[in-house]
């Protein structure tokens with residue numbers, strides 16, 4: 001059965017804590033519940049927006065013509081087999097990444113250590129190809145179970161998923177594509193080494209990024225050519241810059257944080273100032289990394 005919540009606040013559903021209200025939120029706690037999704041979405045109207053933990057989303061203010069779809073399938077990580085020397089680990093899309101990483105550390109499975117400290121869900125991390133410290137989520141994916149609004153349930157093998165920097169491409173419209181579960185292919189390795197590397201990456205993140213602040217992670221993509229958006233913003237004087245409750249973090253200039261009482265209007269004001277400063281000073285147009293909701297159909 002699908003759970004339906006009317007008029008949910010995006011400010012309460014996203015880690016940046018800003019945004020207006022959607023028409024409704026539809027929560028699927030099992031894959032089977034998705035069978036009723038096409039009809040439910042038709043009845044509710046609005047554009048479906050699939051959302052995990054809301055940790056990479058900048059939601060606009062006001063009444064938004066969208067319906068949030070949340071795959072809260074929480075099948076805990078488990079070893080389900082082996083293939084080509086890899087151990088296969090399955091997890092539901094609604095499982096938080098820290099839980100999956102904890103499982104990997106306990107079972108001596110290597111491949112995701114760089115993602116330590118990423119707060120999102122398994123489904124969200126795959127959908128955005130979350131990455132950190134040389135590690136990309138999709139590089140460790142073996143297969144993905146999805147529900148596509150027009151075609152129903154499918155299992156995509158890793159080779160059917162094209163992925164790039166914070167981006168995946170799947171057959172069909174991304175707004176109509178819900179990740180239900182993921183099977184990762186991981187390499188057996190010594191537990192101590194895995195734990196050490198995770199702890200090292202987590203401490204590095206904690207000392208260079210505002211991990212405890214209300215943010216959506218890095219707000220701009222790093223430009224091509226090995227440049228860091230954070231460094232460019234810092235050099236352009238944006239670090240610590242404030243507007244209406246929002247600010248560029250004084251720890252890392254590419255993190256937009258809500259210091260309390262922030263709004264999407266203030267966030268977009270700062271984003272425009274940042275783009276303008278970086279463009280004037282370096283001739284580089286920064287592109288948003290966070291997903292702005294409502295987002296266009298792709």
Ligand code: EPU
Nearest residue numbers: 132133134217218220221222228230231234251252253254
């Ligand atoms: N730097 C500054 N000032 C700043 C921020 C950074 O001078 O305000 C310098 C740092 O000192 C460092 C360089 O810029 O020499 C790069 O910074 P960092 O190591 O923090 O990496 P990044 O390129 O800013 C990327 C990802 C992060 C990911 C880290 C670690 C993007 C947009 N950012 O940041 O991902 O955690 O590498 O791998 O790709 C995210 O996707 O939301 C995110 C935070």
